[in-house]
Amino acid sequence: MIIDCSLYLRICYRLLIGLCPLLTLGQQAFEGRVVDANKHPLSYVSVSVVAHDSMSTLTDSAGYFSLTGMSSATEVEVLFSLLGYQSKQAMLRRGSKESHVLLGESQTLQTVEVWRSMKDLTSINLGKLDIYTNPIAGADALNALQIYAYSSNVDETANPSFRGSEADRSRVFINSVPINSPVRNSQINGVGNFSIFNTELIQSMDVFPGNPPLIYGNTGAGLIDIKTSESVKNSTQLSLSIASVGALINRNLSQDAFTQVYANHQFDGPLLKLNSKGLGFLQSFRTTDVGWNSNWKVSDADRLNFYAYYIDEYAELTSTINFSNGLNQSGKRRGFFIMNYQKSLSDKLNLALNSSYDMGKSRIDFLQIDVSSTSSTLFNSLLLNYQKEGLNVTTGLEYNLQQSSMQGVGPTFYYSNHDSSQTQVVQGDFGLHILESFLHGTYSSNRMTYSLGLRKNVPLQHDANGIKGSDNYFSFQSYIKWKINTIQNLVLSAGRYHNYTEPNVMYQRQALNQTDQLALDYVLKQKSTSFNASLYAKREQGMSNTSYEFLESMASQREIFGLELSVQQNFWKYFRLLSSFSLMDASFDIEGVRYSTSNNIPYFFKNALTFSRNRFNISLTALNRPGTRYTRVINGNYIPEARAYEPIYEQQLNGSQLGAYHRLDLNISKLIPIKNNLLTLYFNVNNLLGAKNQRNLIYTPDFSGSSFEHFNGNVIFFGASMTLY
Amino acid sequence: MKNKLTLHLLKISVVFIMALLFVVPAGAQTGQGVLNGIEKKIDDAFGQAFVTKKPDQLERITKLLKEQKKSALTDYWLAYAYYLNSLYYDSMGDADEAESTLSKGMELLKSGSQSSESYALMGTMQNYSIKFMNMLSANKAAEEATRNLSKSIRLEPKNLRGYLGLGLQDYYTPPEFGGGTKTEGLLKKALSMPDQPTKNPTMPSWGRKEAYTTLISYYIKKKDLEKAKQYYKEASAKYPNDYRLLSLSKDLL
Known part of the structure; x- marks a missing residue:
């Protein structure tokens, strides 16, 4: 075959001429550039024609793209997509060089989770399993907190107390709805030994021991927001222990709805017989409670959750209150209902509506005190949340109505409560309207997050003279979070918070409290190690209704400085050590003189060692601290009309101190699979060594002699549960 | 010699022109790279x-x-x-x-x-990481994996890999802890999803093979060989040479 150069040129010419229409077609392209919100070019963005997804291209390193091949169309609808960014559809015009497409970053889950969790901010998140595997909790959600450095609880109750503040300054929420008195078997000052929450209904808890975001109101010293289950596995759980029997049913009603129902009954017989020495102060108790939690995903954008609870409880225990020792009988019936509704209005805008109604009736009988109370609480909140890029803003309106009344008799003189004491009528009606609006925002950029929260009330309260508007206050809070690297965070936070105390039989007052806080928190989290350090300062104004110390409860100024260090280390595959140390300097002011608070503890060590292998767990927990402080009565002065001796206190308030507190607990559990079901056996010994930890001082009627009241001695508890799938 | 050269030039030119013909109208693949x-x-x-x-x-x-x-x-x-x-x-x-x-x-x-795909991969890796963990951390890791996989689906309800991750987790959870109750539904859901919610050559498309093999294994374990064979047939038509599928065939005979 002979082909010369001219022929070659002719063939090439004809090929090019023949292909011209196709090449021209290629040149009339749909072109443009894809950039992010900061106008930075995005490479590797897939650009595909919606109607013909085989026609696609990718953007180059400068964000440019060119789509050809659509023979006649002058406009075409194109889909832009890139991992980490929201996909976007846009109309492109052929030949236009001005097509700039902006892709927003992926919708973050705060959009759909903002109501469920604020844990990415400054909280500590505890899951259900954290509660079950907690060495000191006994599977109780609120007791689980006591192992952590930030818990400054010193009275073996379940009421959360954070960083030296009294329990009534902190608040417990369920799905962002406040729950007053979150404990069972509550005593005369409102504190109790177990929470009212069934751990099986809990998904997680967000704990804010320091400066919580002002999305939450009526809390002065931290809070806990309990989130109920997000999903369940069909199962039935039956449980039996030496003090309780119960059943729980989890059912998926459809792909988008589930329900949980439970009932428990607590009885005293075997527990008290076995622990007659360790629980000598406890005469009898019985509790029956039922609960219900249901979740319904109405659509991709709507969710509904219902939670209901009812409890009927009664307890008799020997206790000492204001120098009087006797049988304390208390009974309560209470029920509440919570509804949460969440709706995504768009990918940036969300709405939440939370409602609850709580009502209860109780009676307390302690020597000459015989008081019946009723209470009801209504809560409604409406929240709107907007998010764009690193900005997250939430605003809302909240109304909380708290009403209670007390009727009965009580001793005329606080120190005189015996059979022949003078009594007086106790009658009190309390009403509290809290109407507040708030604005809370965070902005994240690279490694920094900035937050600002503002909350303002509409003054609705009347003062003692009946003048409306005596409760005008403004709360604010801010923090800066520095993500040092993937394993370390540093948060500097400050805020002013307000909350109302809840009246109880011992302290019949509804006072407005203010707390100013400053905190620096450091967190290091690695695979096997986590380390936390916190430094904080607080100034509290207002009175506390949960204090055991009568004189101290009158103080209206408290200052607290503290340091917390804690480390959790997993080692040798089967071991975990949780160790924490806290140091606190807390004082209060009365008439310009400063005194140590009763819980002013120079040190508090908490250590727990756990071994877990082959579904067998054993843990030893040790708590060590100095005793709490108290004001010693040095003498008594007989008051004829009181028919009793009036205490004469030592000069220095809280100038005396109880003996050091040492406690060692042992917890053992074993999980045994039986076919497709699970049997759980557990055995706990609280205060294993039977240490006689002093709780209080009991005086003779004329205050000439005294002896100590002690915390629980050695207490054995065991039981089993069977989960059937 | 001259003719050979001419022929050679012609071949090169035709290849060049044909390349031009195919490449340019295909849409100026400007972003080709790793x-x-x-x-x-x-x-x-x-x-x-x-x-x-x-x-x-x-x-x-x-x-x-x-x-x-x-x-x-x-x-x-x-x-x-x-x-x-x-x-x-x-x-x-x-x-x-x-x-x-x-x-x-x-x-x-x-x-x-925090994209749907990132959450799905994270959840999958967290599930796998449990085998290297201290026993006391394993439950927590499983809990986090579930959370991340659920987030993946919430962000993109058509993400096959989100359902797959949850299905695998349920499959490997012992029955006495409630495992195996949702495996079938989750893996079937995964298989009903497209490989990619949005077609994109740089985005992940993995998971369908794993969903098939796990679902078939699940049916074999439950001794439901009829369903196992049905899904094996469907899977082997799509992936005729996959060694994991081939290794399952002996259990179906």
């Missing part, structure tokens, strides 16, 4: 590692990805490459290297963008 079709490249390198008993190809891709400008996309594929590399080391009995390689991948996803 990330285009990256999943196949990593999967091939993973397979290659077992043939050569060395993860050289995987490590080469890892190096290439590290050289790219950092983005959610590069983080994702780097994490995926680490994940497969970890699987390789584990199968070779080097648990320490497997764990350390897996950790590198998880760190990337932890600090990076």
Whole structure:
């Protein structure tokens, strides 16, 4: 075959001429550039024609793209997509060089989770399993907190107390709805030994021991927001222990709805017989409670959750209150209902509506005190949340109505409560309207997050003279979070918070409290190690209704400085050590003189060692601290009309101190699979060594002699549960 | 000689023109590079590692990805490459290297963008990481994996890999802890999803094979051979040479 150069040129010419229409077609392209919100070019963005997804291209390193091949169309609808960014559809015009497409970053889950969790901010998140595997909790959600450095609880109750503040300054929420008195078997000052929450209904808890975001109101010293289950596995759980029997049913009603129902009954017989020495102060108790939690995903954008609870409880225990020792009988019936509704209005805008109604009736009988109370609480909140890029803003309106009344008799003189004491009528009606609006925002950029929260009330309260508007206050809070690297965070936070105390039989007052806080928190989290350090300062104004110390409860100024260090280390595959140390300097002011608070503890060590292998767990927990402080009565002065001796206190308030507190607990559990079901056996010994930890001082009627009241001695508890799938 | 040269020139020109013809109208593939079709490249390198008993190809891709400008996309594929590399080391009995390689991948996803795909991969890697963990951390890791996989689905309800991750987790959870009750539904849901919610050559499309093999294994375990055979037939039509499917065939005979 002979082909010369001219022929070659002719063939090439004809090929090019023949292909011209196709090449021209290629040149009339749909072109443009894809950039992010900061106008930075995005490479590797897939650009595909919606109607013909085989026609696609990718953007180059400068964000440019060119789509050809659509023979006649002058406009075409194109889909832009890139991992980490929201996909976007846009109309492109052929030949236009001005097509700039902006892709927003992926919708973050705060959009759909903002109501469920604020844990990415400054909280500590505890899951259900954290509660079950907690060495000191006994599977109780609120007791689980006591192992952590930030818990400054010193009275073996379940009421959360954070960083030296009294329990009534902190608040417990369920799905962002406040729950007053979150404990069972509550005593005369409102504190109790177990929470009212069934751990099986809990998904997680967000704990804010320091400066919580002002999305939450009526809390002065931290809070806990309990989130109920997000999903369940069909199962039935039956449980039996030496003090309780119960059943729980989890059912998926459809792909988008589930329900949980439970009932428990607590009885005293075997527990008290076995622990007659360790629980000598406890005469009898019985509790029956039922609960219900249901979740319904109405659509991709709507969710509904219902939670209901009812409890009927009664307890008799020997206790000492204001120098009087006797049988304390208390009974309560209470029920509440919570509804949460969440709706995504768009990918940036969300709405939440939370409602609850709580009502209860109780009676307390302690020597000459015989008081019946009723209470009801209504809560409604409406929240709107907007998010764009690193900005997250939430605003809302909240109304909380708290009403209670007390009727009965009580001793005329606080120190005189015996059979022949003078009594007086106790009658009190309390009403509290809290109407507040708030604005809370965070902005994240690279490694920094900035937050600002503002909350303002509409003054609705009347003062003692009946003048409306005596409760005008403004709360604010801010923090800066520095993500040092993937394993370390540093948060500097400050805020002013307000909350109302809840009246109880011992302290019949509804006072407005203010707390100013400053905190620096450091967190290091690695695979096997986590380390936390916190430094904080607080100034509290207002009175506390949960204090055991009568004189101290009158103080209206408290200052607290503290340091917390804690480390959790997993080692040798089967071991975990949780160790924490806290140091606190807390004082209060009365008439310009400063005194140590009763819980002013120079040190508090908490250590727990756990071994877990082959579904067998054993843990030893040790708590060590100095005793709490108290004001010693040095003498008594007989008051004829009181028919009793009036205490004469030592000069220095809280100038005396109880003996050091040492406690060692042992917890053992074993999980045994039986076919497709699970049997759980557990055995706990609280205060294993039977240490006689002093709780209080009991005086003779004329205050000439005294002896100590002690915390629980050695207490054995065991039981089993069977989960059937 | 001259004619040969002319013929040679003609051949080159025709090839050039034909290349021009095919390339230009195809849409000016301006973004061609290491990330285009990256999943196949990593999967091939993973397979290659077992043939050569060395993860050289995987490590080469890892190096290439590290050289790219950092983005959610590069983080994702780097994490995926680490994940497969970890699987390789584990199968070779080097648990320490497997764990350390897996950790590198998880760190990337932890600090990076929170997309549906990132959550799905993170949840999958967290589930796998449990085997290297202290017993006391395992439950917590499983809980976090569930949370991340659920987030993945909430962000993109059509994400096959989100359902797959939850299905695998349920499949490997012992029955006495409630495992195995949702496996079938979740894996069927995964199979009903497209490989990619949005077609994109740089985005992940893995998971369908794993969903098939696990669902078939589930039916075999439940002794429901009829359903196992039905899904085996469907899967082998799609992946006739997949060794995991082939290894399941003996249980179906």
